[in-house]
Amino acid sequence: xxxxxxxxxxxxxxxxxxxxxxxxxxxxxxxxxxxxxxxxxxxxxxxxxxxxxxxxxxxxxxxxxxxxxxxxxxxxxxxxxxxxxxxxxxxxxxxxxxxxxxxxxxxxxxxxxxxxxxxxxxxxxxxxxxxxxxxxxxxxxxxxxxxxxxxxxxxxxxxxxxxxxxxxxxxxxxxxxxxxxxxxxxxxxxxxxxxxxxxxxxxxxxxxxxxxxxxxxxxxxxxxxxxxxxxxxxxxxxxxxxxxxxxxxxxxxx
Amino acid sequence: xxxxxxxxxxxxxxxxxxxxxxxxxxxxxxxxxxxxxxxxxxxxxxxxxxxxxxxxxxxxxxxxxxxxxxxxxxxxxxxxxxxxxxxxxxxxxxxxxxxxxxxxxxxxxxxxxxxxxxxxxxxxxxxxxxxxxxxxxxxxxxxxxxxxxxxxxxxxxxxxxxxxxxxxxxxxxxxxxxxxxxxxxxxxxxxxxxxxxxxxxxxxxxxxxxxxxxxxxxxxxxxxxxxxxxxxxxxxxxxxxxxxxxxxxxxxxxxxxxxxxxxxxxxxxxxxxxxxxxxxxxxxxxxxxxxxxxxxxxxxxxxxxxxxxxxxxxxxxxxxxxxxxxxxxxxxxxxxxxxxxxxxxxxxxxxxxxxxxxxxxxxxxxxxxxxxxxxxxxxxxxxxxxxxxxxxx
Numbered sequence: 252x253x254x255x256x257x258x259x260x261x262x263x264x265x266x267x268x269x270x271x272x273x274x275x276x277x278x279x280x281x282x283x284x285x286x287x288x289x290x291x292x293x294x295x296x297x298x299x300x301x302x303x304x305x306x307x308x309x310x311x312x313x314x315x316x317x318x319x320x321x322x323x324x325x326x327x328x329x330x331x332x333x334x335x336x337x338x339x340x341x342x343x344x345x346x347x348x349x350x351x352x353x354x355x356x357x358x359x360x361x362x363x364x365x366x367x368x369x370x371x372x373x374x375x376x377x378x379x380x381x382x383x384x385x386x387x388x389x390x391x392x393x394x395x396x397x398x399x400x401x402x403x404x405x406x407x408x409x410x411x412x413x414x415x416x417x418x419x420x421x422x423x424x425x426x427x428x429x430x431x432x433x434x435x436x437x438x439x440x441x442x443x444x445x446x447x448x449x450x451x452x453x454x455x456x457x458x459x460x461x462x463x464x465x466x467x468x469x470x471x472x473x474x475x476x477x478x479x480x481x482x483x484x485x486x487x488x489x490x491x492x493x494x495x496x497x498x499x500x501x502x503x504x505x
Numbered sequence: 506x507x508x509x510x511x512x513x514x515x516x517x518x519x520x521x522x523x524x525x526x527x528x529x530x531x532x533x534x535x536x537x538x539x540x541x542x543x544x545x546x547x548x549x550x551x552x553x554x555x556x557x558x559x560x561x562x563x564x565x566x567x568x569x570x571x572x573x574x575x576x577x578x579x580x581x582x583x584x585x586x587x588x589x590x591x592x593x594x595x596x597x598x599x600x601x602x603x604x605x606x607x608x609x610x611x612x613x614x615x616x617x618x619x620x621x622x623x624x625x626x627x628x629x630x631x632x633x634x635x636x637x638x639x640x641x642x643x644x645x646x647x648x649x650x651x652x653x654x655x656x657x658x659x660x661x662x663x664x665x666x667x668x669x670x671x672x673x674x675x676x677x678x679x680x681x682x683x684x685x686x687x688x689x690x691x692x693x694x695x696x697x698x699x700x701x702x703x704x705x706x707x708x709x710x711x712x713x714x715x716x717x718x719x720x721x722x723x724x725x726x727x728x729x730x731x732x733x734x735x736x737x738x739x740x741x742x743x744x745x746x747x748x749x750x751x752x753x754x755x756x757x758x759x760x761x762x763x764x765x766x767x768x769x770x771x772x773x774x775x776x777x778x779x780x781x782x783x784x785x786x787x788x789x790x791x792x793x794x795x796x797x798x799x800x801x802x803x804x805x806x807x808x809x810x811x812x813x814x815x816x817x818x819x820x821x822x823x824x825x826x827x828x829x830x831x832x833x834x835x836x837x838x839x840x841x842x843x844x845x846x847x848x849x850x851x852x853x854x855x856x857x858x859x860x861x862x863x864x865x866x867x868x869x870x871x872x873x874x875x876x877x878x879x880x881x882x883x884x885x886x887x888x889x890x891x892x893x894x895x896x897x898x
Contacts (some may be wrong), residue, residue: 302669302801303787305681306525312668324799349523350786354800375525376786400526404688409529424527427688 254342255419265477267294271314273323280331288341290500299347306375308431310482336368346373361393371396403443414452423456431482448474508753514702519819522701524789527685536703566722571850578871582881592883593744594625600711602629605692612691616680618673619810620652622696627661637661640679642672697741698818701789712747734759737880738862740812742821744882763862765807766834776805777834778817779825787816808837809857839864856883
């Protein structure tokens with residue numbers, strides 16, 4: 252069983268953290284992963300930087316640009332991750348845009364992921380139908396779980412379809428927005444969380460976009476299995492560096 | 506085999522809709538309805554009335570006598586430069602603003618590079634009394650200040666794109682992000698035959714009025730609908746798509762696409778996507794684009810801001826790889842020279858984008874009785890400063 256699936260069986264709310272690989276410094280990747288696991292995080296989403304991240308707000312755009320300027324590449328990331336297992340047991344997910352994976356070669360990319368111990372992928376601009384028709388078999392061959400997004404505007408029929416081809420969790424985007432742009436959840440968002448909860452999907456849902464502290468984590472996980480923090484963590488790395496990671500994580504998990 | 510879009514939104518291997526889930530409802534709504542809406546009688550009537558009364562169509566198909574004599578062939582210029590706002594861009598914005606109204610949208614967003622599409626969008630928004638937000642790279646705002654002023658006069662809000670290289674590519678990213686953040690009431694008027702399906706096809710259909718007119722105008726003048734060649738410049742490729750549209754599947758008509766070589770294809774300062782690009786994904790479309798080996802999108806360069814795009818529409822990517830189209834790249838220098846030459850020979854100052862198409866005649870020889878149509882996509886008023894600086898006028 253994949254580490255993501257194992258983790259999802261635990262009977263508590265799960266915290267996932269996103270960071271851009273190669274930020275703040277090119278070679279911080281391993282240290283950040285080790286410290287995040289030590290701090291009690293449940294999943295790590297390693298951002299593969301892209302020049303044109305359409306679904307991301309300013310914070311992740313900037314960290315992504317900085318990482319590229321630092322010299323991060325797809326191959327560099329795999330090199331950094333070569334010895335990550337068995338240093339950590341935590342499920343590792345690569346989140347990135349599709350073009351760098353296409354240029355690397357999708358099968359080669361999947362193979363490298365499997366060999367370095369990556370458990371899953373989140374590719375915001377690889378649509379569900381294209382994945383289903385062209386890539387699902389390949390991802391499954393290498394034991395990779397592909398994670399899809401749903402939003403408040405996603406139709407019930409489409410959510411059912413996404414649920415039917417998902418094998419881990421569903422990434423529930425909290426509101427119509429790019430990353431890092433909301434502050435707190437209104438009634439409309441809570442209604443949406445409740446609506447999805449009532450659909451009783453096969454795959455648990457992890458909420459992302461707009462979560463930044465304990466309060467928003469609690470609100471997001473009232474109905475969902477867990478929540479993802481990205482931009483707020485990157486801001487923390489930017490101001491505090493990599494030495495104080497537990498100071499950011501521990502208050503959220505209280 | 507057809508060179509038109511297929512049922513799944515592809516031109517050969519290119520096209521599709523590689524979009525984040527957040528955009529899916531909007532793009533899907535458009536995809537499922539655009540053809541049906543465009544075919545409604547009321548839509549067609551309104552669209553053609555606006556093209557006639559407001560844009561000033563049909564534009565002339567002008568026989569360029571002195572230019573023809575100079576190059577020893579028969580050259581017709583399709584005068585899109587005479588459209589309201591000075592270029593073909595307005596054909597598309599008129600169509601899309603009507604589409605937005607049919608879809609019940611109230612807020613319009615657009616991206617712009619040199620500002621031509623931004624002006625064309627701001628114009629139709631003023632015409633229809635709709636809110637208009639135009640994203641423009643910070644760098645472009647500085648170099649194209651007259652167009653920024655025009656958009657402001659027309660009531661649009663110009664928002665600087667401050668990410669990345671702060672040019673057209675980044676303005677497009679910002680417009681897409683705006684659409685993600687405003688999924689219900691907003692329509693995104695893309696300015697070229699780029700972006701996720703159905704945009705390349707929808708924009709091509711709105712621009713296809715160009716070749717529709719060429720066909721009957723040429724019939725009147727030459728007793729044939731079919732020229733031997735149609736030449737157009739290609740940045741994203743909307744004027745070219747419109748000029749080729751009704752000839753795509755007619756093998757008697759040669760298609761010539763002209764890209765900007767910038768300072769030269771091998772100089773690292775170029776926008777010749779067919780020569781320098783590889784298949785990849787940009788702005789939701791699988792197409793040819795300029796990128797690093799690692800899949801990061803690179804910055805193009807051309808003296809012409811309208812050709813300064815790192816990708817090319819999927820229709821054109823397919824015309825290139827299938828060899829249906831002949832692709833030629835023209836340097837800044839050759840284009841500037843050709844622009845000046847047309848001014849002297851015909852009394853027409855072309856946009857620098859268009860000058861690239863005109864520069865083809867210097868090296869590409871045509872037969873004496875060939876009928877060659879050049880799509881004169883825009884006028885040169887907006888480029889006066891560049892012409893002044895370049896030639897010390």
